[in-house]
Amino acid sequence: MNVPEMFGENVFNDAVQREMLPKEVYKALRATIEAGKRLDVSIAGAVAAAMKDWAVSKGATHYTHWFQPLTGLTAEKHDSFIELDGDKVIMQLTGKSLIVGEPDASSFPSGGSRATYMARGYTAWDPTSPAFVKDGTLYIPTIFVSFTGETLDKKAPLLRSMAAIDRQAKRVLKLFGIDCRKVTTTVGPEQEYFLITEEDYAKRKDLRLTGRTLFGAPVSRGQELEDHYFGKIKPAVTEYMRDLDETLWSYGISSKTKHNEVAPAQHEMAPVFSTTNVAVDDNMLSMELMRTVAKKHGLVCLLHEKPFRGINGSGKHNNWSISTDTGMNLFSPGPEPENNTFFKLMLAAVVKAVDDYQGILRASVATAGNDHRLGADEAPPAIISIYLGDQLGALVDSIVKGGSYVPPEATEGSIGVPESPIFPKDASDRNRTSPFAFTGNKFEFRMLGSQSNISDANICLNTIIADSFEQFADELEKATDVKAAAEKIVKRELTDHYRIIFNMDGYGPGWEAEAEKRGLLNNKNTADAVPVLYEQKNIDVYVRQGVYTQAEAIARADVFLENYTKLINIEALTMIEMAKRDIIPAVSDFIANLCQNVASKKSVCEDIPCESETSVIKSLSALNDAATAAVAQLEKDVAAVDKSDVKASSQAMAHVILPDMEALRASVDEMEKLTSSDFWPYPTYFDLLYDVM
Numbered sequence: 001m002n003v004p005e006m007f008g009e010n011v012f013n014d015a016v017q018r019e020m021l022p023k024e025v026y027k028a029l030r031a032t033i034e035a036g037k038r039l040d041v042s043i044a045g046a047v048a049a050a051m052k053d054w055a056v057s058k059g060a061t062h063y064t065h066w067f068q069p070l071t072g073l074t075a076e077k078h079d080s081f082i083e084l085d086g087d088k089v090i091m092q093l094t095g096k097s098l099i100v101g102e103p104d105a106s107s108f109p110s111g112g113s114r115a116t117y118m119a120r121g122y123t124a125w126d127p128t129s130p131a132f133v134k135d136g137t138l139y140i141p142t143i144f145v146s147f148t149g150e151t152l153d154k155k156a157p158l159l160r161s162m163a164a165i166d167r168q169a170k171r172v173l174k175l176f177g178i179d180c181r182k183v184t185t186t187v188g189p190e191q192e193y194f195l196i197t198e199e200d201y202a203k204r205k206d207l208r209l210t211g212r213t214l215f216g217a218p219v220s221r222g223q224e225l226e227d228h229y230f231g232k233i234k235p236a237v238t239e240y241m242r243d244l245d246e247t248l249w250s251y252g253i254s255s256k257t258k259h260n261e262v263a264p265a266q267h268e269m270a271p272v273f274s275t276t277n278v279a280v281d282d283n284m285l286s287m288e289l290m291r292t293v294a295k296k297h298g299l300v301c302l303l304h305e306k307p308f309r310g311i312n313g314s315g316k317h318n319n320w321s322i323s324t325d326t327g328m329n330l331f332s333p334g335p336e337p338e339n340n341t342f343f344k345l346m347l348a349a350v351v352k353a354v355d356d357y358q359g360i361l362r363a364s365v366a367t368a369g370n371d372h373r374l375g376a377d378e379a380p381p382a383i384i385s386i387y388l389g390d391q392l393g394a395l396v397d398s399i400v401k402g403g404s405y406v407p408p409e410a411t412e413g414s415i416g417v418p419e420s421p422i423f424p425k426d427a428s429d430r431n432r433t434s435p436f437a438f439t440g441n442k443f444e445f446r447m448l449g450s451q452s453n454i455s456d457a458n459i460c461l462n463t464i465i466a467d468s469f470e471q472f473a474d475e476l477e478k479a480t481d482v483k484a485a486a487e488k489i490v491k492r493e494l495t496d497h498y499r500i501i502f503n504m505d506g507y508g509p510g511w512e513a514e515a516e517k518r519g520l521l522n523n524k525n526t527a528d529a530v531p532v533l534y535e536q537k538n539i540d541v542y543v544r545q546g547v548y549t550q551a552e553a554i555a556r557a558d559v560f561l562e563n564y565t566k567l568i569n570i571e572a573l574t575m576i577e578m579a580k581r582d583i584i585p586a587v588s589d590f591i592a593n594l595c596q597n598v599a600s601k602k603s604v605c606e607d608i609p610c611e612s613e614t615s616v617i618k619s620l621s622a623l624n625d626a627a628t629a630a631v632a633q634l635e636k637d638v639a640a641v642d643k644s645d646v647k648a649s650s651q652a653m654a655h656v657i658l659p660d661m662e663a664l665r666a667s668v669d670e671m672e673k674l675t676s677s678d679f680w681p682y683p684t685y686f687d688l689l690y691d692v693m
């Protein structure tokens, strides 16, 4: 296979645009994409015609506006290119159809920002993300807004947040004499996932309906041997990964790294970073392709944050940075960060924003699925803090506490093997426990859930950092000596927000207590984390940066809570169904079977020992009764949840329904350990985790 040749073959990318568009049209389109110039609508017709010709040459018969409603998923509505010309059919895509579409918006969540009777929603072309052909259809990335202009999706606010960074960062850059046309945020998301067999998946109602196992006794070999991480990849998985890479590459997605993750059956794919907007679209498409490619291999790709209890869940590290169109990375410390006022100012902007808005940053990654990870062993804790590493940590300490800063000697690592090369050592070791870590010239926000649409976290990050920039720019524009004024800001902000910096082990036992002393938030679940989004200070930052209106901000919070409540409701109903119709009857059958065995043994000889059967009969009977009672309790409590109020219902889900589900699971998992595998109605953790070979 010739990778350079096939890379991006399904994408209407720069190379194709250059080849297929009239020169003037091409230039105007690139000016929009690269310099953020408003799209000249007069070119839409020409772009649409070229796009259609190219798509038809790739076998496409349809086109769709592809958008990202608040479900967190992608949505599409296909139209054919067919137009009737007398009794002849021609293939056509007009400029207007490229630019706007009007899907029925009434069935998408809107958090009340659009009454359902006003079902009009518009999709509008996003020229900054390239169109592509998939399954005979031309996909056109679009934003999704209501008739009255309120955003109904995740892309429009993301683009607004990127525009805010562009606006405010350029002001700061200008003060330092740095000129550029455009400032963009960049993201490289590391995607974790599990692979199981299709046969096993088909038999698990919980996986099919909720994406995670709601029952399941632990497997005797989990991840304790630490042999899966970076371990040898199984042949079936190797085949899958190869196919996935080729597929991703054909869509211009630069899949770069692949390896086994910590848990059995867990893996990771990381692309090379790109502009945030494109990174989001690519990640959404990647998740879809990961599933469809798995199907071809008789596998199912699980993207849920916690498919299995007792072993690691899956996250999505969001590597984030800011750079100019001239190639300058705003978070590059350079050889002497201590003398790099601009870099220190950038660092202070992040430290300030992350401390001031830790609540909304935490809320931006809060989902029912991710609640199972944050605060557990493998993921960062639910407390937001920043890790800077030894070198920057020492620099910040010297700024805040005074005292001298001794830059570390440029060290070279030697591994004591004469043949191996000397390698330059990183300035700081890695810290895997921090939710927000500085890693060289970018920040790695590690709290995102594996199935999340990464827009939410990036909208938040961009907005709060743009807000820091704005405050700094306001101040610096009034100063006569910019450098001195900037140094003053750095010292002030790092001092004021010093509490958010934590360079030690985030899993350590002392951290929660220490964080509490520092006054840091520790919201452990979605129901408790999301309500900060209703606080006026947190709404204001979005309004100030032009990302959300007051109404949009509130609507988003409503949707987060609504989604959470709905998901847990589905999980509860699924558990009830599985327990009542499959598990409790199966255990009862097994008990009956044992009783029959006892009876037939006794028919041979009255005082034959039957302890092995009777002890199990007794234990299982008690457990099955406990499970029955737990189901009844859960049913009752689910029925009592007041669904009319998003806050109250999400609180009930977190603090009543989830504990009920826990109680039911405890009895069932105990029963699984005692029930003959011939009778157990579902594939076990052993099957699920080890059947892919």
Ligand code: ADP
Binding pocket: 186, 187, 188, 189, 190, 270, 271, 272, 273, 274, 319, 320, 321, 322, 329, 441, 442
């Ligand atoms: P790790 O060791 O954590 O895997 P890497 O350096 O391999 O870290 O990078 C992980 C991700 O970070 C990759 O997707 C990479 O493309 C991305 N990345 C690197 N530089 C940047 C940047 N400037 N902005 C955003 N993402 C970046």
Ligand code: MG
Binding pocket: 190, 317, 444
């Ligand atoms: Mg990483």
